[in-house]
Amino acid sequence: MNTCGLYLHIPFCRQKCFYCDFVSYAGRSEWMKPYVEALRKEITLRGGLLSDGEDPRTVSTVYFGGGTPTALPAEALAGLISLIRESFIMDEDAEITVEANPGTVNSSYLSLLREAGANRLSFGVQSFDDRLLKNIGRIHTAKQAHYALDWAGEAGFDNISIDLMYGLPGQSLDDLKASVEEAMAVKPRLSHISVYGLTIEDGTPFQQMQCAGRFTGELSLPDEDEAGDMYDYLTEELPRRGYARYEISNYALPGRESRHNLSYWQDVPYLGMGAGAHSYGPWDVGGEYGCRFSGTGKLEPYILGQDEVRYDLLSREESMEEFCFLALRTAAGISRRRFREKYSVELEEIFGEVIEPLVKKELLISDAEGVRLTRHGMQYGNVVFREFLLT
Ligand code: SF4
Structure with missing residues (x-):
């Protein structure tokens, strides 16, 4: 039987970080309960369709992203995991990841997630420097990040990732080095590190600050140049510490790559559930090369079951483009076979x-494999990706 991944979008955050343009809402906790109810309905419906349809698939990975999944009560998340297990045909060793904000968890919260079957955590740490965390509007402190990592280990998680950011306001190369050193001090707990350079996105508080010259x-x-030095440092230092770069932004200890994220880049179908979640595959409307679809990301229509879903059937050319530039994100690249x-x-x-x-420009390597x-x-x-556009 073919496999697929599931993505569950939890669009709530305690406050909006200054750089964030994700589909997430702060100060809307009264919507959490009806949202979880709507999500439970969608899980039950889609689970039935996928398990009993013409092309049944087993679920190899589940990813709770956001937003801040851990903005929900732990019982609600645990209930969603149980319902997924009941509704879909799960691989025995399915990877179940929960994105977590260190400022929203405690020891019992993480223990409950682990007992419910979550086996991977991805913490949005971003930096171990309180001054920088404040500069970018994060709700947590470095101390809370350390506690969260300790509690996660004690709860039995042995597959833990953190995000780190560079190019932040007020950040120097030495600040970044200090954060990496702190991460290395908890290395026994960390199997995976994702690194992101700050980009100023439209409609964010940072864009307003930039316009106001602040x-x-x-x-x-x-x-x-400074951001380039930070990038160079990360790409050299993390592999030196044992974290191999397996994708443009992702580094992992051997065998600890994110299976869910790899599936995005390796053309594995995934089903997104929740407001604004994206799906890719032969779902619902088929098309020889599959389709992508997503809703609007607005809470109320999703909760009321009245969201508008936009379907994009992929042409052969579009499918080839995507196949190539997604695969190129990974260290393995495009497989000729x-x-x-x-x-x-x-x-x-x-x-x-x-x-x-x-x-010839030394941007690509081409050999018999790919x-x-x-x-x-x-x-x-x-x-490079632009060059692979056919349409
Ligand atoms: S916690 Fe994540 S999703 Fe929420 S506002 Fe911050 S960056 Fe955005």
Whole structure:
């Protein structure tokens, strides 16, 4: 039987971080209960359709993302995990990840999640520097992050990831190094690290601050060279400490790659549930190359079951583009064999003219197995991905 992943979107946060443009709402706790009820209905419905339909699939990974899943009461999250287990055909060793904000959990919260079957945690730590955490509007402190990591280990989680950010207002290379050192001090607890450079997104408080010229003095943003130095430091230091870079932004100890996130890049279907969650695969409307669909992300229509869902059927060309630039995000890159099996044509026949010049510019490596980004190419991934557009 084929497999798939599940993504559950929990769109609540205690407060909005200054850089965030995700679908998430702060100060809407009165919507949590009806939201969980609506999500339970969707899980039951989709579980039935997927398990009993023409193309039944086992679930190999489940990912609770947000927002802040741990903004919900632990019992609500545990109840959702149980319902997923009842409603879908689960792989015995399914990876079940919960994104967590260190400022929203305690020891008993994490123990309850573990007992419910969650086996992976992803903490949005971002930095171990309270000054920087405050600068970006996070609700937690470095001390809370340390406690959360300790409690997670004590609760029995042995697969724990943290996010770290660089390029933050007021951050120097030395500040970043200090955060990495703190992470390394808890290395026995950490199997995975994701790193993200700050980008100023439209509609965020940071965009307003930028327009108002407020990134000065103690809030100065690192310039391009400084941000580049931070990037270089992370890409060299984390592998040196044993965390192999398996995707542009992700590093893991051997065997501890995020199976769920890898499935996004390896063309595995996934079903998103909850307001604004995205899905990809042959679901519902089919299409030879599958479709992508998602709702609006608005809470009320989702809760009332009146959300508008937008479906995009993928053409062969669009499917080939996505196959390539998603696979290129990973260290393994595009597999010639998998491309041939899916499209009955050689990779070179479609993208040969694109690949050759990028190899000459030392952005890509091409060999018998496939095509992948060089280290330099990983830094300029978007430049490479653009070249793979056919439409
Ligand atoms: S906790 Fe995450 S989702 Fe919530 S506002 Fe901050 S960055 Fe956005």
